[in-house]
Amino acid sequence: MGCSGWWLLWTACLLNTFLQHSAVRVMVREANVEAIQGDSVVLPCSFFTMIPLSRLNIIWTVAPVSDPDSPSQVIVYDQGQVIESPAFTGRAGFTGIPWSADVILNDTRVSDSGIYRCVVSNPPEVGDPGIGELSLSVLAPPSLPVCLWEGEIEAGGSVTLSCAVAEGVPTPEMRWEKTSPDKITLPLNMDSDMSGSVQMANISAQTSGVYRCYVSNLLGSHSCYINLSVYTPPDNSPGILQGVLLTLSMALLLLALLVLVLWLHRSGQERKMRSPKEQEEEEECYNEIRYTPSLIKRSFV
Known part of the structure; x- marks a missing residue:
């Protein structure tokens, strides 16, 4: 077998080994x-x-x-x-x-x-x-968010507004804002990648309004709303009226006492200023009145 035959055999064996392994x-x-x-x-x-x-x-x-x-x-x-x-x-x-x-x-x-x-x-x-x-x-675009609130809606209370979205890739951006009567952006606390909340303390009538949670990513956006009405208790008018009447009564009583004291004081001053003759006449008048009954009694004896 020539060299070319050995070369072909060696190549075939090598190819077979390569194919097998x-x-x-x-x-x-x-x-x-x-x-x-x-x-x-x-x-x-x-x-x-x-x-x-x-x-x-x-x-x-x-x-x-x-x-x-x-x-x-x-x-x-x-x-x-x-x-x-x-x-x-x-x-x-x-x-x-x-x-x-x-x-x-x-x-x-x-x-x-x-x-x-x-x-x-x-x-x-x-x-x-x-x-x-x-x-x-x-x-995926954000799914429709869910808006909730909890707390006391009476004036002076505290309220928490929360917003959550179930799905969205990339993770949606979230924003809370008051839309009416005035438009105000609210500070947001992210509770997780898909939920956030707003804390409001010492609320008042001015807190009332429409609030919106807005979520968005590059594929779309959605919103949900909360209409918040803050309850303000009515004034206690009967109680105030009673207090006013009591105050007026006390003032009138004190005024009457003051007038009485002034009158007594003035009467004492007037007696001190009378002349001795006037005082004697007054004493005689009193004496006449004092002895009249005895004289009358004697006239019948």
């Missing part, structure tokens, strides 16, 4: 994929193999954002058979099987967001399966 190579064209809720999106995954595809196996899994430590299957291709996960039934499908591992995901939901893995093996290739990984983010 080569591994599938997987390529992901996009590492980060975005979709709007309700739309369709393609999860790209390409692979290269030197072995016929009669025993090709492709497994797609997802580790959801809500529970990244618990991955689950999305769809499987195993030797010509396609198996869908119950959570993705009717929504996930291969687009170019068996030559491509691309998957289309329809009617996307926010809960679909997570890390997706494409695992490809093709026996008799004995190497490790090829693995591709990508991140899917499903964007």
